[in-house]
Amino acid sequence: MIDPIQFIHEQRQHILQTYQELHLLAEPSWKEEKTSTYIREKLLQAGVSVQTYDGHFGLVAEIEGEKQDVIAIRADMDALVQEVDGVVKANHSCGHDAHSTMVLVTALALAQRNQPFTHTIRFIFQPAEEKAAGAQQMMEDGALTNVKFLGGIHLRPSIEVPFEKAAPVILHGSTASVKGVIKGIPAHAARPEEGNNPIEAASLLIQAVSQIRLRENGRYSIKMTELHSGESSNSIPETARFTLDLRSESNGTMEKLIDMAQHTIGTIAELTETEIKYSIEEYSPAAVKHPRAMGLAQHAIADILEEENVESPCVSPGAEDFHFYTLKNPDLAATMIGLGCDLTPGLHHPNMQFNQEALIYGSKILTKLLLLADTKQW
Template identity: 70%
Template sequence: MDPIQFIEAQRNTIFKTYHELHQLAEPSWKEEKTSRFLQQKLIDAGFTVQTFSGHYGFVANLQGENPEVIALRADMDALVQEVDGVVRPNHSCGHDAHSTMVLMSALSLCKTNIKFKHSVRFIFQPAEEVAGGALKMIEDGALKNVKFLGGVHLRPSFEVQYGKAAPVILHGSTTTIKGVIKGVPAHAARPEEGNNPIEAASLLIQAMKQIKLGSVGRYSIKMTELHSGEASNAIPENARFTFDLRSETNEGMELLIAKAQQTVQKIAELTETKIDTVIEEYSPAAVKNPDAIRLAESAILSILGEENLEVACVSPGAEDFHFYTLKNPHIFATMVGLGCDLTPGLHHPNMKFNQEALVYGTKILTKLLMEADQDNWS
């Protein structure tokens, strides 16, 4: 039995594994039970598992004929959001599905004793939702000797339809600018004695809208939070705000951040306020790798056929998977966009998808590794 046949025979196990992971749902940096569950499945199958101090990420290895590594990555954490009036961890971004597919791909290779020229690594990463897990895994050496890295992400129906897959997801770059405007408090009856930070915030919103970047692709900047004041008859001292920044390219994001910081400084000078800012939650944009995309196309064609191959999936969302190549540009990498009849959308508290996609998604990932093993990644 080859790995693809093995996966087909394990359909019920795939579904059961997904449901078990879905129930575990743990927030970023707290994926203890999820990590333990996945590790045990791999250890029982004969994998060597390497854990790290300070977080629950881990890697599982299959030794090949040479030390150069081809790898798959899965994310493990859930969002914390309100679901039916209760705030709790909730797998509305599909990380439980990603972990299921990468786990079952690993088991399909181990159980069928397929021989690889390259060593094979399965990377299970924490804290994708806070854009910190990939950087931590890089810091801890999870990408040592890795030449090829594949990933997968469920896609909404309006991006990739059920039964189809794209060989690359072109995520944009995203970050936030959080800040505090410090004004001068005063009684509302004597506004001339104060300096209203809310008025400064309103000018800041309008000034940010005027930012123009030129030909760097699509981009946006908009205020998503503004908090100030506690009393109806008093000018507050502070206003706290957040701007969401998005760009189609990393170059565009660098320029957008620079222009936003210049704008903040101008408004502070104009309004005679003090504005302190920090940049948080940065994720880089995807960078196309033609060789990795070619392999993913081949894997999708083999499993789903030419009629179900999408050219690419363009997403305004973000993914910390792209830190792996930003920090290691020599690595050939791509993330497969998996059509799965996902509605109403990622991060929606009631997100759902057709779980049959887990089966063909696992097959695509497994075939991708088999294809990658045939290449010389030097």
Template identity: 70%
Template structure:
């Protein structure tokens, strides 16, 4: 049987699997039940699955005539956010959809006994939301012998319309600067005896806002978290802050980080405070690979037609998928942007999309592997 026909026949099961994964929502590094669920379905059709100690990532593999590998990657974790007044794990970024599509790509090829020349590897990754999972999976050697790596991500309607798809998502780079300013505590009646860290952080915010780069690519930096003080009549000893940095390219991000660090050190000297800070939650920008993009274009047009191919999807968001290419620039890789009538937006607690997109998204991934097999 043709794997595309298999996907049509298994439509109800695909949608049911998505719903079950959606309800399993588990935060980063705690994807135990999600991983177990995916592993069971893969092993039921005879696909070999590798698990790892210390985390719930897994790798499934269908042997080919060659040891060289073409691969797909899916993320499994959910966000932790407030939903209807309760803080809980919630799949508002579509990782349940991504896992469903990659899972059924594997099942379609296995159950229809579709033989490709290359070995096919399916990477189910933990902790994308913390920008740590891709790095961990690379430590486990999941890119060994990989020539091509594909991914897919559901997109908001304003980026990619329903029943359209883009062969590449150009995510930007993002990083957080987290720090603590330590001053000197004092009674509010005797401020001269202390050194107020809140005044220091106020100066820091203004100084950060004045950063200007001579750069052709967009960037931004802004305060996103600030904590300090517990009493109205007391100058606190410390204040805690987070700045969010965004840049369209990795090179621009390097400049922005350098200028930010310089600014923080200047404010520490000016205010005679100690500012201890570090970088966190770094994700690199996408690196375009023309060869991989062409493969994705052919896969999309084969399933949706040429008129439903959207050339480029640009997003100010971040994705740790791009660590794979940053650390392994010889691999042809791309992430497909899937139009699915998604609203109000990614990470919104009430995010929803048209689940019919899971069907044509899975077909695109099957065709993508067929195209990549020609490498």
């Protein structure tokens, strides 16, 4: 019988090459065609069944077990679109190429084992994480059918999790954007009394949201991050376009923030006699701790990296659409592992880099995680 962990150890150069090839295939959300094709071909060559979908490039691979109950891990495939050295392009600065590499390697390693698994093992490769939409699309397509346990992994900056260490959970916060347009009345700047300046309404909105206070213990914030209005120096514009950025440590607090934002916008619209149309966009839920899933991840990390290299839960100010899986399925045992990898200068920085040796022990951790999960009753 081939040991999957030993298989990964022996495949080091191939794993690094796989990462380098996926890195060069950087594609934006909903356009991950080459990435999806690459992953699908590797899985099919290893004899792993693959399901694709109409309308997007997400895919699901499975190794059939003795039971229909499923244990699964998920990877994201898309890249950011950002300016790099003066050129706007798709760029893997969030580590999704690394995540896809590790989940693919885990699938290939477990496919080598001759002994049958108790549970069916599923590998979810999802699109559009950067749009906070891929997880919901995969759920609509049935990717979580019969799933009892779900694992994930994400590279972490060196200031959060040190190299050769890992955290059993990443506690991402919740984020949302309120995007709106304030409609006033245009006029000549010499006759302001004939108009209604939307910029003045926007300034009142900035002040009002800065005064929002909630009786919550956790951290939260609401602030204006975009404001665009006017095209000339001698005219009062008709509209002002704005974005409010909302962040909180919990989903409950985010609900209250959204309610307060909506109430404040309505108050400013009435006070200034302007029309303000808006929508809630780019919403991502906060992580919810699942003690049993965290315990399993801690066991897997300790087995691969030793007990002293298990980090405390990683608290991140960022967001992750992985948590839609648990928001929509509250009984699902799930956790996302934070992988220390000497990542600098930071996630989403156009020049992000990390120590690629982390791909080897990250793949081993994910493989051990599924092997352990297969021994449990879910």
